[in-house]
Amino acid sequence: MIFTLKIWRQKNAADKGGLVTYKVEDISADSSFFEMLDMLNQQLIAQGVDPVAFDHDCREGICGTCSLYINGRPHGPLKGVTTCQLHMRSFNNGDTIFIEPWRCGAFPVIKDLIVDRSAFDKIIQAGGYVSVNSGGIPDANTIPVPKPDSDAAFDAAACIGCGACVASCPNASAMLFVSSKISHLALLPQGRVEAQHRVQQMVSTMDSLGFGNCSNTYACEAECPKEISVVNIARMNREFLAALLFAEKEKQISFSL
C-alpha cells in the first residue's frame, strides 16, 4: 500500500511546528500503524533526516503510552482501539493521513507527536488511591463485595490514562479520566472510606491544572479506546455534590465541638 502522510513536526516545546508531507510505499495491510511509522523513520534515517518522534511502548493496547490524532480523531478511525492496535488495513491504498499530537494546554508538546501528560499523575497524586500501608491488612475475603459493584469498578478501572478523552473534548476536559478513578474507588468498600475527601481533592487539582469543564458532548466516551462510560462523570458529579454537603456538615460539627 502507498500513503501520503502529513505529520506534525516540532523540534521542542518552544518551536512553532508545522505539518510536513512524507510518502511511504510498500506497506503491508497487516502492518500496524506504528510499523508503518517505523518504516518511514528507517527511510528518514537513511536520508539523514531526523526521524519522527512518537510515544509508544507496549504496542498491545494496554500501557496507554501511545496517542496521536489520526485524521482528526484520537487513536484513529476505529472504536475501542489504541493507535498501537490500529492496522493499515483500516485505511485505503493511496490515502492521505494527517498525524498530529494531542492538542490541549495541559499537555504541552515535547517534540513532534509527543506530549507531556504528567498532569494526569498530579491528579492521581491528589487522592487517586486508598490510604493503606503494605502490612497489617485483614484477609482479602473479610469484606464481600457484590459482583455488580466489583464489575462496575473494574469497568472504570480499565482506564489506561492515555488522554484521548481530553484530546477529543472541545473543552479539553479531563472529567472522564478523573471520574473513572473516582468511580473505581467509590464503588468498592475499600475505597468508600475516603471517597468524599478524594473527590474534592482530585477535582480541585484537575481544575487547577487547566483542564476545561464538561459540556456533555460525550466525545470522550466515543473516542476512549477502553470505552469508559460517561456514567462515571455523572457519578463523580454526584459524589462531588455529596462531598460538598458533607464538608459543610463537618465544619458545623467541628464548630459545635
Added chain:
Amino acid sequence: MINLNAGAPKVPLAEQWATYKAGCKLVNPNNKRKLDIIVVGTGLAGASAAATLGQLGYNVKAFCYQDTPRRAHSIAAQGGINAAKNYQNDGDNVYRLFYDTIKGGDYRARESNVYRLASISPEIIDLCVAQGVPFAREYGGLLANRSFGGTQVSRTFYARGQTGQQLLIGAYSALSRQIAEGTVKLYNRRDILDVVLVDGRARGVIARNLVTGEIERHSAHAVVIASGGYGNVFYLSTNAMGSNITPAWSAYKKGALFANPCFTQIHPTCIPVHGEFQSKLTLMSESLRNDGRIWVPLDKADAEKLRQKKIRPEDIPESKRDYYLERRYPAFGNLVPRDVASRAAKERCDAGYGVGTTGLAVFLDFSDAIKRLGKEAIAARYGNLFQMYEQIVADNPYNTPMMIYPAVHYTMGGLWVDYELMTTVPGLYAIGECNFSDHGANRLGASALMQGLADGYFVLPYTISGYLSGEIHTPSIPTNLPEFEEAVRNVNDRLNRLKNTNGSESVDHFHRKLGKIMWEYCGMSRNEAGLNKAIGLIDELKKEFAANVNVPGGLKEYNPELEKAWRVQDFIELGDLMVRDALQRKESCGGHFREESQTPDHEAMRNDDEFAFVAAWQSRGSGSAPEMHREELNFETVSPSQRSYK
C-alpha cells in the same frame, strides 16, 4: 572463585523467613528520613518497593524511562497472580505452591527464596484488595480463582485479562500517595546509564534525562534495580519496545554477578509472526489453554493446503486432526507447562505440520468449549483477548480457530542475589524480573506478578533495613566524588562515540540481526555447534555496530534513536553472555532444551549430577571472557525428580 552463599537462616525451610524477620536489624524512624534509596524502574517490583520504602519513611528516588510509572510493562500481564489462599478448598497450601514452583522451574531455583515467596503470597492478595484492585468475584461477593498453566489447584486470582494492569495501578496508586507525601521523588523519562560505586558500595546512578539529554548524578545509601527482563535481546518478543537490560547490565559491568543468563521463557500462546517489518509480538494469555484445544493437521498435505489458504481449518474433520498435546501428555493435555507446550509446537512445525502463511503456527480451537459452555461463557472469560486477536489478525476466534506460535516472553536469568535480594555488590539490590532468584529454569504461569510484588512490598523493605542500619552514620553522599566524575565521563564518552560513528546502518538493523542470531542458536532448542557459531556471529555484530551504526539527532535533545543505540549495544554484549551460559549448560532443563541431552522419546533430559547449580557470571572487562562462578543448589526439602506430564 567467589563463594556464593545465599545466607538464608539455618533452620527448617518453613521457619526461615520468620527467623530472619525476628533477627533483622531495624532503623529508627529518625534515621530513616536521613537515608536515601534509589529505585530504578516502576513496574510491580519497583513501584511496590518505592511505595513501601516511602511509607516506612526513607527518602526514595524512583526512576522510570516511561512518561509515568503507570506504564511499566508489568501492565501487560494478562492471566493472573498465584497465591496459596486455598479459598477453593481444593488442597492448596504454601508447601504445594512452593513445590509446584520449584518443580515447574525444573529444580534450578533456590529452595529458601521460593519457599518465602510462596509463604508471602496470601498477604499480597490481602494488600491488593485493600488498595482497591478489582479482582474477579463470585456472585456471593468473595474472590474468584482459576486454575492456570499446568497446576492442579485453582489458586490464580485475576482481573479479567488485565491482571497486570490492575495490580500495577494498585502499586502506582500507592506510589502516587507517597509522592504526594513527599517521601518519594519521581524522575520520569530517565534512562539509568551507570551505577556508581564508592569504596565498593553502591552509592548512586548516572541518569540521562530523555527530554533534555542532560546527564544527571543521583546519590543514595543504597540502590535497588527493578528494571525488568531482557527478552528484547531477541528483537521480537512480547516485551514493550522500551524494555531493556541497561540498568542491570551496568550493575553487571560494575561487578554484580549475572546468573543463568540463558534461562529465557518462550511462551506458547503468542500471535504468530507475519512479516519482516514486524516490530513486536503479542501474547495471548495462557488461560486460553484452559478451554482451547491445540492441534495441527494429521496429514502434511492438509497442512500445505492450509498454508496456501486452499482450505479452512473448519474443513478438516475431527479424525484428521492431531491434538498433539493431548496425545503426548494425556495427564495434563493442553495444560502442560509453557516450555513443554512451546517445544511441542516447534516440533510439529519443524516436522512440516505447521499452519498459517509461514508454516510457523498451530491452532488453538475453542469450538468444543463453545459447544459445551456456550458462546456467552467463553466471551465472559476471554472476550477481551478474542477482541485483541481479531484486531491484530482480522479473524474471528469464535468462528475459526486461533493461530498461535511460541515467542520470547520472560527471562528467568538476571542479577545474582542472596536471600536478602542483595547482589554481590554491597548496597546494590535487584528485585522482580531483573533478578534470577525464584523461577529456576522455567517460570510457572501467574508467578511473575507474585514475585514482583512479594519482592517489593514484603521482602526488600525488611532485608534492606539490615544493610541500612549500618549506614546511619553515613551522611548523604556528595555527587562530586571522583567516582561520580569518572562515571559521568564514561557515559559522555560512550554517548559521543555512538553519535559520532556516522555509519550507514540504523540501530534497528543491528537489533534485528542480533534477534535472529539469538532465536536461531539460543532459543527454544540449542546445540554446541550452533552456540559456538553464535559467539562468532555476535562478535562480528559487535564490531560492525561500533564501526557502522548511524545515530541521527543531537545529544542534548529528545532522541529516541540514541536511547535505542545504547540499549542495543548492551543487548549485543548480553547476547554473548547468554550464549556462553547456554554453551556450558550441557543439559536440558526447563525452557532450555539442549539437543545433546534428550531421552529416546525426545523429551528433555536434565542432568542433576553435573548441573544442579546456578551459573553466576562475573565481568572481566570488555577485552576478556567473563568468569563463571557456581552456587550449588542443595535440595533439602524436595527431592528433584524428572518432570513427567504424561
